[in-house]
Amino acid sequence: MLMIIGTPIGNVEDITVRATNYLKDADLIACEDTRSTKKLLRLLNIKTNGKLISYHDHNGASVRPYLIAELKTGKSVALVSDAGTPLISDPGYKLVESCHKDNIRVSAIPGPTSPIVALTVSGLPTDKFTFNGYIPSAVHNSRKALVETKNLQTTQIWFSTPPKLINHLKTMLSVYGNRRIVIAREMTKLHEEVRNAPLNELLLYYETNGPPKGEIVIVVAGANNVKTNDLSDVVFLLRDALGRLSLRDAVNEVSILTGASKKHIYQNALDIINNKTEYK
Secondary structure, rough: OOOEOOOOOOOOHHHHHHHHHHHHHOOOOOOHHHHHHHHHHOOOOOOOOOOOEEEEEEEEEHHHHHHHHHOOOOOOOEEEEOOOOOOOOOOOHHHHHHHHHHOOOOOEEEOOOOHHHHHHHOOOOOOOOEEEEEEOHHHHHHHHHHHHHOOOEEEEEEEOHHHHHHHHHHHHHHHHHEEEEEEEEEOOOOOOOOEEEEEEHHHHHHHHHHHOOOEEEEEEOOOOOOOOOOOHHHHHHHHHHHHOOOHHHHHHHHHHHHHHOOHHHHHHHHHHOOOOOOOO
């Protein structure tokens, strides 16, 4: 049987008794980085005895057949990630898919996963949500991914990284408008931090203080079809749009995002171009 095991995302005490027992008894432990898993097992007083095997994106095609062969002989294999629940933004699903094709039983021992931890502490609606993984690094790709999701009514969860966070927030503000978002980082760890504020406020905060360190989860309020004519929103979105688009296209985009009239947006675009910022 293949057992998918959730491991701590920070605090080692989050490991379950059942997970600990299974890791002790498993014939093989497939893990992203043997060094990370060895450290966890050492903290749990579990001896590896050569049963760790590296399994990740780069070697998956060659290692999967071996794991399937071992499972077919009746051995128990535990699948773990470096932190959190396997298959969430990692290649584990390919191994699970292969197991189903070969009629090999798959089960799971639930454990921590940062998207759910961030969602539960965010203060945003939890009844419906969408997990989107990492925001793409390239500006064009990140904008495309955000445009595809801007009309979703559900709370959205994204991953980001410290070097990319400010650019991601800028793109998110230009596409989503000034929604309430939550930045959750280093969940369950010593320097855990959760910031809940309108998007433009958090962008200004990180532009002033620099991006945070550690693993970052962004939780975003869903679209609610409420348009805004708020001065700060219109001016910010218009400045961003004028930096990317023609005057006409910038006016159209901001009108769609805010609901403000094209006539007013056009006049303010001219004011911005002429180094004026007054919103009429």
